[in-house]
Amino acid sequence: MQCIFLGRLRRSTAIATVLVCGAWSCLASAQTTADPVEPALTDDRATVADEGVEGEEIVVTGVRGSLARALNQKRTAAGIVDGISAKDLMDYPDLNIADSLQRITGVTVERSLGEATNIAVRGLASQFTRVTINGQTVTSGNSGREVSFDVFASELFTNVQIHKSHMAEQTEGGLAGTVDLRTARPFDYKSDRPVLGVSAQAQYNDVSKDIDPRLSAIVSKTFADGTIGVLASVSYSEQSLRQDNAEGLRFILTDIDADGDGVRETRNVEYPFIPRYVNENIHRKRLGITGAMQFRPADSFQLNFDVAYANVKEMRRRYSIDGQIVAANIQNPLSPPTVDATGLIVSADLPNVESRSENVQTPYQDKLLLLNADAQWDAADNLAIKGKVGYSDASRTTDEFRSTWSSFGAFHYDFTDRIFPVIEGIGRDILDPANYASHVARFINTDVTDREFSVQGDVEWRLGTFLSALKAGGRFNDGKKDTVQFDGTVRTTANFRDYAIDLPTDHFFKGESAPGIIRNWPVVDFDNILNSTALIPAGYEPPQRLISTNAVKEKTWAGYFQAEFDAHNVSSLPLRGNVGVRVVNTEQSSTGYPTSVSPITVSSTYTEVLPSANVTAELASNLMLRLGVAKSLTRPTITDLTPGGTVAVGVNMASFGNPFLKPYTAWNYDASLEWYFSNEALLSLALFDKEVSGFVTRVSSSETLGADVLGASDPRAGQVFDVSRPVNGDSAYVRGFEIGLQAPLSSLIGRDSFFSDFGFVANYTYADSKSTISFNGEDITTLLRGQSRSSVNAVVYYEKGPFSTRFAYSWRDKYLDEVRGGRERNNFIGAYGQLDMNVQYSITDKIVLTFNALNLLNEGQHRYAETEDRSIRFSNTGRFFLLGARAKF
Template sequence: MMRKQLFKPALLSIAVGSAMYSAHAFSQDTLTSNPDEDVEVIAVKGIRGSLIRAQAVKMDNTSIVEAISAEDIGKLPDSSIAESLARLPGLAGERVGGRTSGISVRGFKEDFTGTSLNGRELIGIGDNRGVEYDLYPSEIMTGATIYKTTDASLLVQGIGGTVDLQTVRPLAAQETLTLTGTLERGGNDSDNPEFDNEGHRYALSFVEKFADDTLGVALAIASTESPRNERKYGVWGYGDNNGALLPFGLDTQAISRVLERDTVSGIVQWRPGDNWDIVVDVLDIDYSDSGVIRGFIEPFELDAASLSGSGANSTGTQINANPVLRTDPAQKDGELSTYGINLTYHLNDSWSVELDVADSESSKRDLRGESYAGLSRNGAALAPADERSRDFVMSPDGIVFTGSNGLGAFADPSMLQLAGPQPWGGGMASLADQFATDVLRADGETYNYINAQDGFLNFADFEEELTTARFETFGLVDWGIIRKVNVGVAYSDRYKSKDNKGFFATASSYPQSEAIPEQYLYNGLADLSWAGFGQVVAYDGFAPYNDGEYTLNDAGLLEPDRLGDTFEVNEEVTTLFAKFDFETDLAGFFVTGNVGAQYVQTDQSSTGYIGIVGANFKVCDADNDGQVDASCIQSISDDYSHFLPSLNINVELAENQYVRFAASKTISRARIDQMKASGFVKFDQNINLIAIPNTAEDVAEYGSPWSKFQGNPTLRPLEANNFDLSFENYFEDEGYVSLALFYKDLVNWTRDGNQTIDFTNDPTNDGANYFIPGFHDRTVGADGLVGPDGTEYSPGTYLTPPDLGTFSFFEDGLEGEVKGAEFTAQVPLSMLADMLEGFGIAGSATIIDAELSDGTAIPGQSDRVYSLTAYYETGGFEIRVAATDRSEYLTYQRGGSNKIEQATRDGITQVDAQVSYDFADSGIDYLKGLRVSLQGTNLTDEDEETRDGNGLVTLRREFGPSYMLNFNYNFY
C-alpha cells in the first residue's frame, strides 16, 4: 500500500522554498507531485520562517540532512554562506583571517567534504579541493543542504558529507527586486596608518518571469569591501633558558587587510513546452585580499644575570637586540567562474531524462613581498649588546616587553636603514660572485652573499579547471516495493596547477645601507605598543620593488623546496550509478528509503620537479641556462576503481516521528598537494645544525640540516564505511528534537611516511650524493661557536654536516575510526506558555571520539561542538543571539615558501547577534519594503591561539568583533 506524507511544513517548503532544490532534483519532484493536489501556501518570513523551511527539508529528505533556507534571493542574513553554515548542527566553522571560511562536517575539514552548487561539484581557489565558503556572498544564495549520509545519486561526496549550495530557480520563485546596502565597522582600529576599519557591501537581486511564466530570469550582483585588522603574536618556539621557558625568536605583527569581492550570478530558466525544462546559469566572482603585515622578527638572547623566576613565569632583559622591521605587502587576487546548462525532458508521465553539463575555472595569485629595515645592514658595527635591550615579562600567554634601550630608531625614518639586519642570504650561495666585495664587515671579513638579502618577493600562481557532464533517467515504476528508479553516468575532468615562485631582493646600497627614502613613507607611525614595541615607521613595502630599488634574483633556481612545490595534477573520473527508491509497510510501520551503488573509475596523473642543488649551487640548472633540467622533470600516473554501495531506510514510528538508518561506503580523494609528483632535497644553512656530530644518536637527539620530501601521485582516495542511526520527532511546525549516532570505519587514510637516509648515498635515488663542498660546509667565525651538544669550536674550525637526515613522503594504509553523537533541539517557547509567543531556542551538541591508528588527529575534528541560538520575533521585530563553541582541532595553514603545514588551533567560543525590524506591517506605505538590521560577530572578542606541549602560546591572532548595519529594500 502506498501512502503519502502530508506534513504541512514540507508542502510549505515546496511552495515557497523551492529554491532549496538543485537542478537535477526538479525532474524527481515533478514525477512525484500531483498537479491537482491543493498545496497550502503561507507567507512565513524572518527567523521563524527560515527555521520552518529548513525543518521541512530535513524531514522530507531520505538522507540525514541539515538545511538553511531564505524566503527569497538576497535574504540570508550573513555576509557569506560560511557564517550561516557554521551554526548548523554537526558543523563547525574555521576562521581564516578573522572570517569564517572553512567548514568541518562531523569533524572532517572541507578538504574531506564534498561541495556542490545546485548539484554540481564546486571548485575553490586554494591549494586543495576544499572550498573557501566565505568566497560566496549570501546575497546570491537561497540556501544550502548538508547531507550527512549519502545515496547513489549524490555524485559529489566526501567522508564528512556533502554541502550543496543553492541559487534560485526563477520559475519556482516569487518575482522580486531587492536592493541591499551594508555598512561595516571593525571593532579593532587599524594599527597601520594607511588602513582603516570601515567597509561596505552592496547588492542588487531580481527575479522576473515572462511569456506566460515559461521564461524566468534571475540576476544577483554583489560587491563587498570588508576590512580586517589583526594583531599577531608569534615565536619560533620555546626552550629552556637558565631554567626559564623563553622564546628562541620573536614574530610579532600588526596586520591590516581589505577584502574586495565582486560577484555576478545569472540564471535563465525556460520551459518551451510541457515536456522541457532548460536552465542556464553563470557565476563569476572576482576578488582581492590586499594589505600589509608589519612588525618585528628577530632572534631572542637573554641576559642571564637579569632573570627572575622560572618555567613559564619569569622577568628579565633581552640583550643584543637587532630587530628586523619587516614590512610585508600582501596581494591575493583571484577569479572563479562557472557555466552550466541543465536540460530535462519528460518522456511521459512516468519517465524523464536529464543532461547536465558544466565548466568551472579558477585562478589565483597569492603574493607577499618582504621588505627589511633595521639599525644597519648585518655585518656593520652596532652598539654594545647591553645597550640594545628590552625588559620583558614572560607568562603562558607569551612574552610582553615593558621597556627598551637603544632601539628608538624604529620610530625615526631618518635613522632606520632599508637593509637586512640579519645574515639571511645563505640561499644565494650560487650567486656568490655577484655579491663579492672588498668592503670589510665589523668582524674583519668582507661582505658577501650572506649579507645581501634585504627582502623577498614570494608568490604562487594557482590554476584549476573542472569540466563535468551527467546524463541520467528518472522513472516511476511499480516493481514490488520499488517505486522510483534513477540510473545514470557522469564524467569529470579536473586540472590543477601550482607555480611556486620567489625572488631574493637586495637594496641598491649594498654593501652599505641607506635610510628609507622619504617618498616611501606614510603619514603616521604603526602602533605596536600592544606588544611593548611602541610606535614604528610605516612605509610602502611594494615601493622598492616597483621603482627598481631592489635587485631581484630568481629563487626558483636557488631554493629546491620552491621548485619542488611546483606541479600539475590531472584527474579523470567516470561514474556509473543506480538508485532505487522503495516504499512498503512492515509490521504496521510505513517504511521508505533507497538502495543503490556507484562504480567509480579514476585515472590520475601528475607532472612536477625534483629540486636538487647541483655542483654549481643552482637548483636543476647544471648548464646555467636559467631553465629547469629535463632530468629534474617527472610524470607519474595511475588508475583504479571503487564500488560504493549505499542504503537509506526511514521508518515512520508514529505521526511525524521517524527512525532513520543509513549505511554506505564513501571516498574523499587525496589532497591535491599530496598528489604532486614534485619533491626536493633541502638543507638548512643554520651553522648550529651543521655542527651536529655525524652519529645516528646525535641526529636523533638534535636533528639534521638535511631533509628530503616527495609527493605521491599514486595515492588512493581516503575511504570509509559509514553507519548512521537517528531518531527524529517533529512536534511543531518549527519544533523538533533529534538524536543521531554515527560511526565511520576509516579503511584508508593518507599516512605521513618518514625514513632516515644517508644524504651522501641516498638509497631512494640510486645512491646520489647531495653534499657539495663550499655550500653545505661552514667555517666558524671570529666569535667561535658552541654546538648543540655543548662542543666548543674555536674560530676558523671547518665544519661539515652529518650524513643522515629524514626523507618524508605520503603513503596509503593508515586506518582509524570515528564515533559520534549529535543531539539537536528546536523549540518554540510558546509551547510552554502563550506569553512566550515568538520566543524560541535552537541548540545542538556534537560529541566525537576519533583517532587514526598512528595516534594522530583528523584535520578539522573537534571532540565537541556546541551551538545555541535564542530568538524572538513579533510584528516585524526580530532578535537573534547565537553562540558556537568548539574544542581544539588540527588544521592546515600556509607556511614558509608558500607550502602547506599543519597547525593545532585552540578551542573557541564565538557569539554573534542580530537585531532587525521589517517595516512590512508598520503601516507606512513607502517603508513597507524596508528591512533594517544590526549584526555583530565575534562579540566576545575571541582570539585564535595555538599552544605547545607546555601550554605556552606559540601563535595568537586577535581580530576583534565586527559590526554591520544592513538596509534591505524590496521594491516588489
C-alpha cells in the same frame, strides 16, 4: 559553556544558551533525493494544522514559515541533510556564507581576520567536504582541494544544504559530506510580474575604524505564460579588516648553560621562538554575479542554465617587530634566565639576537566561473531522464613582497604576562630605524589554476510498488590543477632611516593595557621600497621555484545503480529508503620537479566501489528513525601528489610527494531519531561513526638517489638519503552525536501568551577522533586536525508584526591546528564563541530596515602550544556592525 583564556583572555563569554538565526531562517532542511530543494522565494508562508482545533489551519510567515517548511522536508527525506535557507534573497546577515553555515549542527568554521574562511563537517577538515554550486563542483584557487568560503558573498545564495549521509546517486568526493549552495532561479518566483530587489548596507568594524559599502540587486522575469524565465543578481562589497596580534610564534624545547660554565645543567625547558607584535590589514573588493535561464515548454520537460561568477581583489599588508631567538642565543644567555615551575623560560637576557622589522605586502586576486546546464524530461508517467553538463574554472594570483630589516645585538624578553611579551634591545633601541642596516627583499609570486568539466546522465523508473523506483546513471569528469611559483631574494645593506615610516595606525591593541605592548615601531613605505633601485635592481624578476611548481590531471568515470523502496502500504511498520552502489575509476597524471632538474610525469589509476543503504522507519506518526551505512572517499591533497620535492643542501636528506597515493576512504554509520512533538517543533538525536582508512601520513626511509634526481653535477649522486614521502598509512576514526531542538513557543504554550511570539533553535555536537601520524620519524597519536570535541549553537528569535530580532551564539571547543613533534609542541586554536544579533523592521511589506551586529562580545582568538600559557598568538579583530535597507518590488 564558556571560552576561558588566561589573564586578559578572560572575556565575557559565560553565555550558555543565547543564540542565532541571523536573517537566514531555516535550519535542518532536507530533501528526498540528492538534488537540492528549490525554495519559492516570494511566498514565505507555510500552512500547518493546529493540533487540537479540528480543521483549523494557521498560516505562518517569516522565520517560522521557513522553519516549518524545513521540518516538512526533513520528515520526507531519504537521508540526513541539514541546511539553511534565506526567507528572501539578500537576507543573510553574515559577512559570507560560511558564517551562516556555522549555525548548522555539526559544522564548525576556521577564521581569518574575524571572517569565516573554511568549514569542517563532523570534525573532519575542510579538504574532506565537497562543495558545489547548483550541483556543480566548485574548483578552488587554494593549493589543495579545500574551498575558501570568503570568496562568496552571502547575498548570492537562497539555499544551502549539507548532505551528511551518502547515497549512490551522489557524486563522490565528500568523505565528510557535500555542501550544495543554491542560487536563485526565475521559476522560484510564483508571480508572473517582474521582480526587482535591492539591498544597501554600510559596514563598520571597530578595530579598522572604516566604513565600507555592501550592495546587491536582483531582477527576475518570466515570459510566454510562465514557460521562459530569466534572472540576474549582482553583489558588490568592500571590506576593511584588521587584526592586532601578540605572538610567541612557536615554543621550542632546549637545554641551557645558565651559569656560563660550559655545561648545560638546565634541561628540557622551553622558550618562545619569535616573540613579536603584528599588525595585519586587508582591504577587499568582492564582486559576485549570478544568472539563470529556464525553459519549460510543457509540464514534462524543463531546461535550466546557470552561471555564477566571483571576483575578489585583496591588498594584504602585515607589519611586525620581533626578536628571532635561535638555539645559539638561548643556550648561552648573558645571565641566568627566569624559569617557572612549568619549564618555561619566562624571561632572559640573550646575546646576538636578530631583531627584525618585517613588512609583507600581498596583492592577490581570486576568480571563479561556474557554468551549468541541466534538463529533465518525463518521457512517460513512470520514466524520467535527466542530463547535466557543468564547467568550473578557478584561479588565484598572489604577488607577495617581503621587506625585512635586521638589527643584531643583545636582547631582552619577558613573557610573564603570557599573552603580551616585553621585547627590547639591551644597549640598542630596536624602535630606532637607525639601528637597522641589513635589508632582505623577497618576492614570492604564485599562480594557481583549477578547471573541471563534467557531464552526467540519470534515468529513473518509477514502479509504484514496494520497490518504488529504480535509478541508474553515469558521470564523466575531467579536471586539471596547475601551480606555478616564482621566488627570489635580494640582499643589500642600507640605512633603514631613509625608508622608514611609523606604523600606519594610532590605536594598536586599543583597550589592552599590558605595559609590554609596543604601540608603534618603524615600518616601510612599500611604494618607496619597490621603487628604490638601491635596494632592488631595476627590472628584477624572481626565478621560478621548481619544487613548488606542479600539475595534476584527473579523469574519473563513475556509474551507479540505486533502488528505492516504500513499505507504507505493505507493512505495519512504514519503511522507506534506498540501497545502491557507485563504482568510480580515477586516472591521474602528476607532474613535478624532483629538485631543479627537468620535470617528470607519473601516472596512476585506481577503482573504488562505494555501496550505500538508507532506511527510514516511522515508529509513530510523529516519531522517525533513520539508519544509514555507506562507503565514501576523498582524494588526496593536490600538493601531496606531486612527484617533485626538495633535497637539502649539505646533508643527505630529501622530501618528495607521492603520485601513487590512493584516496582516503571511510565506512560511515549514521542513525537519527526525530520527534516532531508539536507543529513546527523538533527534538532530534543523531549518531555518527566514520572509520577512515588510507589516512595519508609522511614517513621516512633510506633511498639511493641518482643523477636523474640530483643532476649530473651533484657529487652525492648514488648515495643513500633519508627521504620522506606521504603514504597511505594508518587509520583514523571520527564518532559522536548531535542533538537538536527547535520550536516556536506558541507551539508549546499556546498563541495567547506574550511569549508566543518567541522561538528558539539550539543544537549541540560532540565529536571524538583519533589518528596516528608519522612526523620526523616518530609516531604521534592525536586528534584529527581541525576537530573540536564540542560545538554549540543556539537561537532566540522574536517576531511580531513588522518587527523581528534574533540573537545567535556559536561556540566551538579548542582544536588541533598543527602537528609539530620533535622538540616542539602541537599547536591548538583555543575555544571560541561569537554572539551575533539581527534586527529588522518592515516599513511596508516591500521595504525593510536592517541592523546586524557580529561578534558583539568582542572575542579574540587564541592559538597556543598545547597549554594556554604557551601563547603562540592572541588576535583581536573587533566587532562588525551593518546598517542598511532592503526593498523588493
